[in-house]
Amino acid sequence: MSEIDSLKAQLESLQSEALESFALAASLSELQQLRVNYLGKKGALTEVLKGVGKLPPQERPVIGQHVNATKTALAAALDGCEASLAVKAKAERIEAERIDVTLPGRSSTSGALHPVQQGLDEMTAIFSQMGFAVAEGPEIENEFHNFDALNIPPEHPARAMHDTFFVKEFAEGEQSEPMLLRTHTSPVQIRAMKRFLEEGHEPPLAVVAPGRVYRCDYDVTHSPMFHQVEVFKVDRDVSMAHLKGVLKHFLSTYFEKEVSIRLRPHYFPFTEPSAEVDIGCVFCAGKGCRICKGSGWIEVLGSGMIHPNVLRSVGIDAEAFSGFAFGLGVERLVMLKKGIPDLRLFFENDVRFLRRMGS
Incomplete structure (x- = not known):
């Protein structure tokens, strides 16, 4: 076989092989790689062209025509396959992104405040409307504000580890003192009165x-x-x-009905005299039921007149001034108002409970 016939056979074989490869290409990126493999500067067609230089000058134009024809055929086949793959890719993308307009829409539910936060906000608002200023304090307290200033001596059982979360001693300057997670919001009472006096004021002072x-x-x-x-x-x-x-005003406003109250003598170290506060059962109207254990009354909070020692601890003249104080458990009142049987429901984060109570 002559040299020119050998080159023609190589071109025909290359063209046949290339067309078959183009037809089997599954993606545009794969087709682009085939274009480089066959028509690139270092592709298969270029390798065949290296043999043209060995031909006599009069035969070179003849083989050149075959090379151009092969190159044109391959380019045309590549363009056709590319267009076909582009149409196929677009159809697949459209199908993948297709939206079934007959499906029901996705509803988005509105969020709501946690029932405890609702109760906090509602109670605070009632007292604010009565003229009480809102105050806050740190949750990590020292023993003075949480115990000493509130007439709770070191030997009081409330200071035991089974009642109080003590944290690592906290250094302040050259001294250190035990710190704890506050056991009540009463330390805010001490801080508010101290701040009030330090600013040069004197009572009246009313705070929630x-x-x-x-x-x-x-x-x-x-x-x-x-x-x-x-x-x-x-x-x-x-x-x-x-x-x-x-x-009386607060409880009637919060429960949205006229409620009866009674004060029972009790003991709190920071008030004297002290009293537990009961309300007429909001479920049976005082007739007696399972919730009030047949008594017609439900205990809701502790209260009393601020102990003179508490006033003296912040520098208020206990002979000239007096005061009352009470602390209420938010969860307890919310449970009574909304009929919630278990306190732990507030903290289990069951979305069904939160949706029902978050209205």
Whole structure:
């Protein structure tokens, strides 16, 4: 076989092989690689062209025509396959992105405040409307604000580890003191009165202090983390009558009905005299039911007149001024108002419960 016939056979074989490869290409990127393999500067067609230089000058134009014809055929085949693959890719993309307009729409539910936060906001708003200023304090407290200033001596059982979360000693300058997670919001009472006096004021002072508190307790009605609202007023000639009037108005407003209340003698180290506050059962209207254990009354909070030692601890003249204070558990009142049987439901984050209670 002559040299020119050998080159023609190579061109025909290359063209046949290339056309078959083009037809089998599954993607545009694969087809582009085939274009480089066959028509590129170092492609198969270029390798064949290297043999043209060995031909006699008079035969070179003849083989050149065959080379051009092969190159044109391959380019045309590549363009055709590329167009076909482009149409196929577009169809696949359209199918993948197709939206079934007959499907029902996706509804988006509106978020809502947690029921405890709702209760905090509602209670704080009621007291704000009564003229009480809102105050806050740190959740990590020292023993002075959480115990000492509130007439709770070192030997008091509330300072035991089974009641209080103590944290690592906290250094302040050259001294260090035990720190704890506050067990009530009453330390805000101390801080608010101290700040009030440091600013050069003197009573009257009326404050509501909502916040998160911590105690070592966990059951159906107790949680190691819960919320309280501390309320107090200091002025001249404040009496238990003022305390009862504020409680009556608040509880009736919160439960959205007229409620009866009673004060039972009790002991709290930071108030004297002290009283537990009961309300007429909001479920049976005082007739007696399972919730109130047949008594017709439900205990809701502790209260009393601020102990003179508490006033003296912040520098208020206990002979000239008096005050009342009470603290209420937010979760307890929310449970009573909304009929929630278990305190732990507030913290389990069951979305079904939160949706139902978050209205």
